[in-house]
Amino acid sequence: MLVKFVKVLLLFAFLFNTTMVSATDYDEDVLEIFSKLLPRFVIMSDQKLKVKDQINICVVHEDIEKGTASSLIEKTIHNYPQGIKNYNIKLIQTDFTNLSMCKNSELFFLFNSSEKNIIETLLFAKKQKILTVSYDASLLENGIEVSLFLGRKILPYINVNALKRNGIIVDPILLRISKIYMQTDK
Amino acid sequence: MRTFSIEIKIILGVIFFTLMITGFERYQLSKNIITQFENSKxxxxxxxxxxxxPILSLNILLGLDDANREYLxxxxxxxxxxxxxxxxxxxxQVLFLYPDDFKVKxxxxxxIKICCSEIIDNITNESIGNIKVKFSDDEYEQVRLKNKETTIRVFAVTLILLGVFLYFLRREFKHFRKLIQAVLVYDPKLNNFDLEKSERTDEVGVIHNAIVGMVARIGTYTKLLDExxxxxEEKIEERTKLLQKANEKLEQMTMTDPLTKIANRRHFEEYVENIWELALRTNTKISLVMCDIDFFKNVNDTYGHITGDEVLKNVAHTIVNSLKRSSDLAAxxxxxxFVIILYDTDLQGAWELCREIAEQLKNPKNFKVNGIEIAPFTMSFGVSSVVPTKDHTxxxxxEFADEALYRAKESGRNRVITLEFDTNKLSIH
Structure with a gap:
């Protein structure tokens, strides 16, 4: 009986966690747009000053999104086979527990995760002064700096306050074409 | 060569240069305006x-088609x-077209009207597309039209101001014209300069007053000159009269015999030459009488030269008084x-005249001279007559008359001998 209860409990936990983590369907078109955006975000911000001979983009995801992350990376490599502006593009896949391998990155791309993971990642990024981009625009509320606005038209979605807090500057042209997310300070 | 008045020259000059300057200024200004407008556009x-x-470039690169379309x-x-x-x-491939159905040539x-540009990726500097835009030239046309209107207005105002200026100029020249007119009609003798001194102190006034002063002086000098x-003139008239008198006297002296006061030989010869020419032209007979006082030397010797002179005077007057016509001349x-020329008189007529003279001489008055009674005297006459021809003079x-007189003397005096010129026929009367 106890064993049964534990299995049910585990199943429930797994389902719950999975549900929490896998709330988003990842659109390939949106990923395509992100794949074009990510290297440009680095070049069109003051992150380019950190770039020596290659752009390092860290794709942070849960295990369950490994495939999606890989898809994103493939798309990026496909769009920039020669790199961008004489810079190679290095894409690193990692989960939320191994952020240290991305400490020299210029950009973090975050797939969905728990709030705790998101916040910790953001703190890490802030410390390392890394630009954070998320698939899910709702994470802007947590302090993510850039996402995509998916409405009648697709636009980069920029959290200006977060940028200001983290001391990151982006190109005015980028700001011009983007939708601005005004976060109220928590 | 016709010369234009200064007034016309000034007016034409002012009009020409004003329009030139205005035209040039408007042209330059228009050019500048258009150029500035074009540059500005x-x-x-x-x-x-x-x-x-940059926005287009990013939108295209990022595939933000909807955003791009909305932006455009x-x-x-x-x-x-x-x-x-x-x-x-x-x-x-066309990413955007406005208007939708427009066919771009x-x-x-x-x-200004057509602008083209490549769309460049700011990061990689690669060309990712092309944009072509056509702007309307309505603004340009408006500017040109407005410029044209302004030019017309400027010219209109210029012409009006020019007209006003020319009006005042003409008024100034009116004074000159009046002055010119007065000078042209001025006759010092009539003293008809009717302009008074001018109160103007400008150049016109100076000239005006100078002319008025000059005219006044001319008037004074003219009067003096007239006087x-x-x-x-009076002196000249007087002198002329004296001269005339002297001339008459001189002429008389050269043409008149001082004693008898009838024509002298010189006068006679001049006269007879003219009569001969006249008769030649008119084919008229003329007669010439030569006469001579018979034994006149005896009169002088007997009674003295003074008496003799008186006799000569009397004879001369008798001869002259016998002449009937003004064309006849005795000398x-x-x-x-003495000699007599008779125009339009034949031998017969001349003979009759001689007879008359001879009869007149018988008048006793002729024989009382200065209270002295002298012996009667006679005259001999030689007459010839001819219609002049070119073969003779x-x-x-x-000569014929003289010959006739000689014959009269030879044949006893106190007679008239006629000698036909043509035939040399002699007759004694």
Whole structure:
């Protein structure tokens, strides 16, 4: 009986966690747009000053999104086979527990995760002064700096306050074409 | 060569230079305005494109087609002078077209109406597409039209002001014209200069007053001159009269025998030459009488020269008084010799005259001279007559008459001998 209860409990936990983590369907078109955006975000911000001979983009995801992350990376490599502006593009896949391998990155791309993971990642990024981009625009509320606005038209979605807090500057042209997310300070 | 008045020259000069300057100024200004407008339009168009291109570039690169379209529609809405716009990618596929159905022709960009530009990826500097925009030239046409209107207005105002200026100029010249007119009709003798001194102190006034002063002086000098002339004329008239008298006297002296006061030989010869010419032309007979006082030497010797002179005077007067016509002339030819020329008189007529003279001489008055009674005396007459021809001269007639007189003397005196000129026929009467 106890064993049964534990299995049910585990199943429930797994389902719950999975549900929490896998709330988003990842659109390939949106990923395509992100794949074009990510290297440009680095070049069109003051992150380019950190770039020596290659752009390092860290794709942070849960295990369950490994495939999606890989898809994103493939798309990026496909769009920039020669790199961008004489810079190679290095894409690193990692989960939320191994952020240290991305400490020299210029950009973090975050797939969905728990709030705790998101916040910790953001703190890490802030410390390392890394630009954070998320698939899910709702994470802007947590302090993510850039996402995509998916409405009648697709636009980069920029959290200006977060940028200001983290001391990151982006190109005015980028700001011009983007939708601005005004976060109220928590 | 016709010369134009200064007034005309000034007016034409002012009109010409004013219009030239205004025209040149308007031309320069118009050119500058148009150039500035064109440059301004070019700058504006360039600025628009420069503003659009980075955004277009990013939108195209990021595949933000809807955002791009919305952005471009906004641009078109905000810039009313965009007539059409086309954006193509590097494969020449149309990404955006305004208006939707417009067919873009191949046109050359000029920066004002047609603007073209490549869309460049700011990061990689690669060309990712092309934008072509056509702007309307309505503004340009408006500027040109407005410029044209302004030019017309400026010229109109210039012409009006010019007209006013010319009116005042003409008024100034009116004074000159009046002055010229007065000077032209001025006759010092009539003293008809009717302009008074002018109160103007400008150049016109100076000239005016100078002329008035000059005219006054002319008037004074003219009067003086007139007076001098008048007195001179009187003197000249007087002198002329004296001269005339002297001339008459001189003439008389050269033409008149001083004793008898009838024509002298010189006068006679001049006269007979003219009569001969006249008779030659008119084919008229003329007669010449030569007469001579018989034994006149005895009169002088007996009674003295003074008495003799009186006799000569009496004889001369008798002869002259016997002449009937003004064309007849008697002259003292020599000491006691007289000669008579008779125009339009034949031998018979001349003979009759001689007889008359001879009868008159018988008048006792002729024989009482200065209270002295002198013996009666007679005259001999030689007459010849001819219708002059070119083959002869009056001297020939004179010779014949002289010959006739000689014959009269030879044949006993106190007679008339006629000698036909043509036939040399002699007759004694």
């Amino acid at each position: 070019k700058s504006k168009n360039k600025l628009l494109l420069d503003t659009m291109l 529609n906004l641009i078109v809405k905000q810039n009313k002078d965009i007539q059409w716009m086309q954006i193509t990618n590097k494969k020449n 191949e046109v050359l960009p000029d920066g 001098m002339n008048s007195s001179l 003292r030819y020599g000491g006691e010799e 009056y001297k020939d007639l004179l």
